[in-house]
Amino acid sequence: MPGCDGAQGIGFILVPGFALLSFASACEPFRAANRLAGRPLYRMRYFGEAPDGRVVSSSGAEVPCEPLPRERGDLHTVFVCAGGEPTEWHRPTIHAALRRLARLGVRIGGISGGPYLMAAAGLLTDRPCTLHWEHAAAFKEAFPDLSPTLARYVSAGDRVTCGGGIAPLDMAHALIRERMGAAFAGRVSDWFLHTAVGAPADPQRASSAxxxxxxxxxxxxxxxxxxxxxxxxxxxxxxxxxxxxxxRHLDRMFRDKRGFGFTQQYRMIRVTHARRLLRQSPLTISEIAAATGFTNAAHFARVYRMLFGRSPSAERRIAKEASPFVPAALAR
Incomplete structure (x- = not known):
């Protein structure tokens, strides 16, 4: 619903520890669109849970915010932006706000870890979606009925999900093009030297090669x-x-091209995946062992210590201590 001046309200719900680059990549194109049009096409609003009205990003920068919206007002689209680790995203108040806005007809979007909160709010059921590749493993464990694709962004009617980093530039280009046409969206992208606009299905990560x-x-x-x-x-x-x-040839290929054997490579891939789950998911160590193909937690712990020099429980403890945004209930 546009405001009285025709401006479309674009809201951002910021979760403590959100990635500043992802946030800027999402909101700056709308600001540039206003400047290039010479009129207010979009009105940005920033929301948070913090009682002092400020939300701190992963880099320590603070963004002044208003309380979570209870009415639609001029809001057309609201994005939830999250960074850090999924253990920090148990945010019932934000989940409730997202559900309320969705009922009011607001298009809901998620950036980087934001789609995780959308899923927790029940807003991605039977919807195609994406999120930052780093959180995909924890997402799949937490929401086994959902199947995110590691696209740069996915637009599915009244739901929009996007990976982190600079992928929101591609998403914003698409949303501006949707309203203002390709030529104008191209001018906005040129403003940011964004000369190679990514397609929605383009991969988030470098190729395997x-x-x-x-x-x-x-x-x-x-x-x-x-x-x-x-x-x-x-x-x-x-x-x-x-x-x-x-x-024999398979083993020889690994030794010649990778410098170690087939079994070592496979084990490293599995244990690296386990490391993400230890840092990002609430799964027990036994559950993580099973999710990465180990017969039991003891075997998993021995292999983990051999590769990373510490036990799985120590890894989890260090990850929690390193994050300033872990809720007290989860840190215990």
Whole structure:
């Protein structure tokens, strides 16, 4: 619903520890659109739970905010912006505000970790969605009925979800184009030297070849399969059959191209995934062991300590102590 001057209200609910870059990438294009149009196309409003009216970002910058909205007013779209770790996102007051706004007809969006809060509020049921790739593992464990795709952003009617970083620039371009046309949206993107606007389905991360530093197609197939099968690891024989090579050749490829063996690589991928779950999810250590293909928690703990030099419980404790935004109830 536009205001009396025709401006469309764009709101941002900020969760303590939100990523400043993601937030700026989302709100600055709307400010630039106003300047380029010479009139108020969009009116930005910032909301938070903090009683002192300020929300602190991950970098320590503070944004003055008004209380969470209870009425629609001129709000057309409201984004929830979250960073940090999912253990910090148990925010019933924000969940209730999102549900209330959705009932009032406001389009609801999430940026970076924001879609996690949307899911917790029950606003992504049967909806396509995305979120920052770093939080995908915890998201899938917390909401097994939802299947996020690691696209840059997903627009699904009255729901919009977006990865973090600079992906909101692409999303904002699409929303401005939706209202003002492609030519005007192009001018806004040029304002930010954003000359290569990403498509919604473009990947968030570098390719497997770039991340692993290899270009051998068979080896890449195996590495990508490893990433997809952390919960139920395939045997060397099954993986060799999938790649149409002998087990001996499979081992030789890993030693020649990666510098260590098939088993070591697979274990590292699984334990790195476990490390994200320890930091981001409320799952018990036994549940994380099962979710990463270990037969029991003791075996998982031995492998984890061997690779990272500390136990899974120590990893979780250090992650909690390192975050200034962990609610007291979760820190105990």
């Amino acid at each position: 770039e991340r692993y530093g290899v270009h051998h197609p068979t080896l890449l197939l195996v590495l990508e399969t490893m990433e997809k099968t952390v919960e139920a690891p395939l045997s060397r024989r099954a993986m060799a059959a999938l790649a149409s090579v002998s087990e």
